[in-house]
Amino acid sequence: MFQIKEQPAVFDVCIIGSGAGGGMAAYQLAKAGAKVALLEAGGYFDPADPKYITQLKWPWESPRRGASTTRPFGDFDAAWGGWELEGEPYTHKNGTKFDWFRSRMLGGRTNHWGRISLRFGPNDFKRHSIDGLGDDWPIGYDDVKPYYDQVDKLIGVFGTVENIHNEPDGIFLPPPPPRLHEHFLKKAGKAANIPVIPSRLSILTKPINDQRGVCFYCSQCGRSCQAYADFSSSSVLVIPAVKTGNVTLINNAMAREILTDPNSGLATGVSYVDREKLTEHTIKAKVVVLAASAGESARLLLNSKSSRHEGGLANSSGVVGKYLHDSTGASRSAFLPHLMDRKRYNEDGVGGMHVYTPWWLDNKKLDFPRGYHIEYGGGMGMPSYGFGSGIEGLNGKYPTANGTTKQAGGYGASLKEDYRRFYGAYVGMAGRGEAVPNVNNYCEIDPNVVDKYGIPVLRFNYNWTDYEIKQAKHMHETFEEMIHALGGVALGTKPGADTNYGIAAPGRIIHEVGTVRMGDDKKSSALNKFSQAHDAKNVYVVDGGSFVSQADKNPTWTILALSWRASDHIIEQIKQKNL
Incomplete structure (x- = not known):
């Protein structure tokens, strides 16, 4: 049996995941003065700390000469995770294939990505209007451009003006x-x-x-750069956010479900398992922000069932887990x-x-x-x-x-x-x-399989x-x-x-998006245009799950921009006493 321990404090915001979306939300909300609990399923990581530095080491300094036997991209790569994690299985349906990459470290996948930082263009938000396939986003490029500009200034990106x-x-x-x-x-x-x-x-x-x-x-x-010269959420967003004194960082916290009030249906906090001690804990919070990755956030919402949310939290539309797609x-x-x-x-x-x-x-x-x-x-x-x-x-x-x-x-x-x-x-x-979003490509909860923490796992159905x-x-x-x-x-x-x-197997490009899509109609979307859940106004999703479509660009820069936009909306709603 898990040992239950309650956190006495009620945080303003609890954020699940410390990658691009979670890191940006923690940074912006902490700067605004919010008291934030940041849950990360993996360990602590700082590329400037000698304990973690692998930069400037020779391949032969590795016991395996840099081979990818223990990490997918080599022994010295900052990739604590992979497509297969011990004790954390996922399953497949109908003989289909989807390879799901999970990162278990502070900063998530941003520590070892290619740093390709492309904005989505005007056409990318309105694809249905152009070719009749999929759906348009409820927002356009002009809505996101101010946030792209701010991300460029805060984080830094090189390039040339090409018009x-x-x-x-x-x-x-x-x-x-x-x-x-x-x-x-x-x-x-x-x-x-x-x-x-x-x-x-x-x-x-x-x-x-x-x-x-x-x-x-x-x-x-x-x-990952010991000089902080490249963008990793850990070094550029999370560590500075923690230094404000407004962020309580909890590592090795495997989120189990979002807790809700049986009367209002609003989120009240998060239940998580300490991955090292195998004890269960509860964080109480006024606002819950999911940033655990498109697959993991969908899993959390689908596992968060209650009398008010019988199909899972934020899922009265039935779309959570659907429209999954990778580059x-x-x-x-x-x-x-x-x-x-x-x-x-x-x-x-x-x-x-x-x-x-x-x-x-x-x-x-x-x-x-x-x-x-x-x-x-x-x-x-x-x-x-x-x-x-x-x-x-x-x-x-x-x-x-x-x-x-x-x-x-x-x-x-x-x-x-x-x-x-x-x-x-x-x-x-x-x-x-860019893949065309397809309702028949999805993840769902496997009714028969749980991971080593007792949490029901995802089952994927995906075809190109x-x-x-x-x-x-x-x-x-x-x-x-x-x-x-x-x-x-x-x-x-x-x-x-x-x-x-x-064509690479689905999931191999590690750009999966679309499982908790935004939209104006709550019957066909889980979130509104500010990444806020239709069914529970104090729940936000700021990872790639909110995407309506992928575009022919890498998703990170758009995740960062939309997370900043959602953070501004949270701050505004709190000021207006709507949250």
């Missing part, structure tokens, strides 16, 4: 210069009529305040013979791409709706185990600069020589696209449709076009219809 209608410009810091392979990509894009522009990443190339350093080009943002993904790599035998120099750059391709085509002329952007990799980054595997992709031989071929690899000195010759001669391309599969096909056609323009040799085999053109 592309649906790829809105921000308040940018100077972008880092392209590396050699990126110069080749820009040239190839021009030849193929595919735009390749400076990327937009939340990494500081200039100082914006005295508390954070500037990027020193170690290219290891995935390990589409497909990738290809290539070998560039003219980049062999490169002179060695420091080419690390920021921890990610210096250039990218925004969506550039008109879907009316294509056989699929919505679009995608392309992320590029390459250059002379830190070698790791598995480096040079492209030799095998060339079937044992590779073309030389003078047009002849040479047997690749071998053993001993020959193998080492080829690894050195191939170093820096690869490029990678990854498409990240022809819309997404045709989009992946187009991605690969674009990759081949770019590789040809680069003068490169495509590695591997171009995937075909038998593999759905190489």
Whole structure:
């Protein structure tokens, strides 16, 4: 049996989750003077604390030489979590597949993400009006733009003004210069009529305040930055919020359910399990903010049943858990013979791409709706185990600069020589696209399975449709076009219809959104346009669950903007005595 312990204090706000949405809400509400309880299911993490620093360590300093056996992205990556967590299962329905990534650390996934910080554009909020598919958001770009601007100023993002209608410009810091392979990509894009522009990443190339350093080009943002030069919720939002004295941070707090008043139906607090002691606790709060991720927030709401909320909290519409969708993904790599035998120099750059391709085509002329952007990799980054595997992709031989071929690899000195010759001669391309929200893609509570804390788990039902599969096909056609323009040799085999053109399994891109969607009609949505639950006015959802649709952009910048907007609404409602 769990031991029940009550917290004596009644907090103004209890926030569940410390990632982008939860961190922003904690920061804004604490600055406004609210007394906040911040629950995080994982442990404490500060990338500037020597206890946690893995930045600037060599792969061989890891017991597993940097392998991904204990963490999905390598031993030194700041990813405490994964698609599979011991004692925390999830299930699947009808033989479908969805891989659910959970992060168990302060700051959540923001500690090890790609920092790709793109605004949704005017079209992205009104897709139904454009193509008749899905639904429009209850808000438009002009509603969110002031918050995007404030996020740019607070956190910092580099980029360039391009005046592309649906790829809105921000308040940018100077972008880092392209590396050699990126110069080749820009040239190839021009030849193929595919735009390749400076990327937009939340990494500081200039100082914006005295508390954070500037990027020193170690290219290891995935390990989280000890100088606070990149954006992680832990370092940029949560730790400063805690320093106000208004935030009580509780780590290893696995939320079980939202508690409600049987008469009013309003939230009264949160029940959580201490993951280390396996004791159950209650936090009392006047307002509850869910920011646990789209899947986890849906799970919490569906598990929060009562006489007033028989289908789960905020679920009189029955849409909680539905319209789940992740970004589409497909990738290809290539070998560039003219980049062999490169002179060695420091080419690390920021921890990610210096250039990218925004969506550039008109879907009316294509056989699929919505679009995608392309992320590029390459250059002379830190070698790791598995480096040079492209030799095998060339079937044992590779073309030389003078047009002849040479047997690749071998053993001993020959193998080492080829690894050195191939170093820096690869490029990678990854498409990240927009799926059309589908009511038949959902998560629900499994009636038979609980996790090790006794909490019922999620069961997923998810299938890609022809819309997404045709989009992946187009991605690969674009990759081949770019590789040809680069003068490169495509590695591997171009995937075909038998593999759905190489589209990544749902959930693998870790951009899932849409399970607690907002809308004006409470019969078809869970939240209003301020991320506030229709059924319980003191409940807000500020993670990707509130999204009506994904767009062909990464969701983090929009999560941050909408969380700030919801926080302002909470403050306003409290002042008006509506909460």
